[in-house]
Amino acid sequence: MPRLCDICNDARAIVRRPKTAQSICKECFFHVFETEVHNTIVDSNLFKPGDRVGIGASGGKDSTVLAYVMKTLNDRYNYGLDLYLLSVDEGISGYRDDSLETVKRNKEQYGLPLLIVSYEQLYGWSMDSIVAAVGRKNNCTFCGVFRRQALDRGALMLDLDHIVTGHNADDVAETILMNIFRGDISRLGRCTEIATTGEGYIVRSKPFKYAYEKEIVMYAYLRRLDYFSTECTYSPNAYRGYAREFLKKLERVRPSAILDIIHSGEAMHVAKDVQLPSLDRCQRCGYISSNSICKACVLLEGLERGIPKLGISRTKQDVEAGPRESDLVHFEKLRQDALEMRKTRQNSAACPQSACAC
Ligand code: SF4
Numbered sequence: 375m376p377r378l379c380d381i382c383n384d385a386r387a388i389v390r391r392p393k394t395a396q397s398i399c400k401e402c403f404f405h406v407f408e409t410e411v412h413n414t415i416v417d418s419n420l421f422k423p424g425d426r427v428g429i430g431a432s433g434g435k436d437s438t439v440l441a442y443v444m445k446t447l448n449d450r451y452n453y454g455l456d457l458y459l460l461s462v463d464e465g466i467s468g469y470r471d472d473s474l475e476t477v478k479r480n481k482e483q484y485g486l487p488l489l490i491v492s493y494e495q496l497y498g499w500s501m502d503s504i505v506a507a508v509g510r511k512n513n514c515t516f517c518g519v520f521r522r523q524a525l526d527r528g529a530l531m532l533d534l535d536h537i538v539t540g541h542n543a544d545d546v547a548e549t550i551l552m553n554i555f556r557g558d559i560s561r562l563g564r565c566t567e568i569a570t571t572g573e574g575y576i577v578r579s580k581p582f583k584y585a586y587e588k589e590i591v592m593y594a595y596l597r598r599l600d601y602f603s604t605e606c607t608y609s610p611n612a613y614r615g616y617a618r619e620f621l622k623k624l625e626r627v628r629p630s631a632i633l634d635i636i637h638s639g640e641a642m643h644v645a646k647d648v649q650l651p652s653l654d655r656c657q658r659c660g661y662i663s664s665n666s667i668c669k670a671c672v673l674l675e676g677l678e679r680g681i682p683k684l685g686i687s688r689t690k691q692d693v694e695a696g697p698r699e700s701d702l703v704h705f706e707k708l709r710q711d712a713l714e715m716r717k718t719r720q721n722s723a724a725c726p727q728s729a730c731a732c
Pocket residue numbers: 464501513514517518606607608609610611
């Protein structure tokens with residue numbers, strides 16, 4: 375006789391939850407998965423009605439499930455959010471071009487507006503051209519630094535209040551381990567937070583912070599979502615790969631290890647007398663930075679001067695790199711444009727005559 379669902383005790387159990395070891399049916403799995411994400415959102419007060427929220431969408435399983443679940447919960451619980459898909463095209467042929475086709479289909483399937491910003495357009499360099507210049511080393515360093523800024527630039531272009539990303543519990547636990555192994559105190563504090571403030575007022579959060587990767591894969595599979603599952607052409611960051619392997623081994627002997635690490639990370643506090651870097655604005659592009667020139671500008675400087683190691687390992691040149699005639703759109707300009715958009719929107723929302731020209 376088939377095993378019945380541990381929750382409804384009616385339908386046939388087809389999923390064993392790695393998080394709780396319960397055997398449950400498909401409908402109960404959808405319900406508990408979605409409800410747990412909703413509880414994370416509500417308990418952490420992530421949004422307020424009227425927020426314009428961009429979903430960082432790569433076409434991969436995490437962000438595709440995130441887009442689907444955000445739309446479902448927004449409709450079901452009347453969050454009152456304006457949702458957008460925001461994608462970054464790093465310019466990796468055979469990988470990102472294909473995954474962006476998936477995002478374009480998701481745009482139609484979920485009925486959400488989509489903005490794609492590209493490295494080529496923002497920095498004048500695609501990842502393919504960066505790899506051609508620097509070789510197959512440190513690729514993820516360039517890519518990660520540029521992507522963070524690209525998302526913030528896209529958010530300003532859409533005048534968003536909030537960006538949500540598909541980082542799941544496994545990603546967060548890996549990051550905590552990596553920061554402990556590196557002794558990176560300032561990042562250790564930030565990486566456990568569910569929401570951080572990025573560019574000015576734009577909040578960035580991880581609604582899947584407590585969702586296991588295995589359950590996200592199951593959800594995508596059982597809902598038959600349209601997602602892209604090929605690995606990036608350029609090798610994933612080796613250091614994260616070791617942390618991931620270590621975590622998987624721990625999970626095999628203790629399935630709660632992922633959540634245990636997250637809770638341990640949350641419980642750690644940096645002593646008050648530890649000096650943390652203070653944030654300022656990059657003198658070149660205006661992005662938030664703990665140095666006078668932000669990491670992206672240092673990396674770009676290195677690429678343009680043919681010394682790509684600039685910014686990878688800090689050298690005296692980092693500090694001495696002179697001002698560059700930048701073709702980057704200055705963040706101050708993007709911020710002003712976003713504020714203008716916001717003012718126009720607020721005025722038109724306040725006006726009872728929606729067709730008037732005020
Ligand atoms: Fe970029 Fe590295 Fe991710 Fe590829 S694996 S998309 S190079 S960060």
